[in-house]
Amino acid sequence: MLVADGLAEGPVHAERPGLRDRLAARWRARHLDRALAGGVPPEANTALALRAQELTELERRQTIAGAIRRVMREAREGAPIHPGRIRPDRRRVAAASEELSALADTLAEPGPVAATGVAQAWILLTDGTGPLYNPDSRTSLRAGAARAVRELRPWPV
Secondary structure (H helix, E strand, O other), X not given: OEEEOOOOOOOEEEOOOOHHHHHHHHHOHHHHHHXXXXXXXXXXOHHHHHHHHHHHOHHHHHHXXXXXXXXXXXXXXOOOOXXXXXXXXXXXXXXXXXHHXXXXXXXXXXXXXXXXXXXXXXXXXXXXXXXXXXXXXXXXXXXXXXXXXXXXXXXXX
């Protein structure tokens, strides 16, 4: 793993993740996802680097893309309500279908992506109080999906 020395603009060095870091990456995944989505660089610490590595793996990204496509399909088709399952807001999904489709397509493409965008997409999909599920959310689903697409590839293509 590449990890910063703790200084703002300090050097980055290679570090072998220990058991403590691997456990932190697993147990604190939600906290780490929020940090990555907020722009904390993965090299800030070993647990963040491990979580970023996990999120950016192609197989994981394709799973997230498939889940986004399923949400869109179920919203479009009016999938039955399952007990204990939070249902996406159909109006918001319909309004953001172009952005959600672009997000799913970009996640599923092979090649490098930034952990920030993947974390943002994952949080959009899994936060039951967020704009995908909560019709009263002040956050726009369209804006969130568009931002995640931009953050997936923040460098010129």
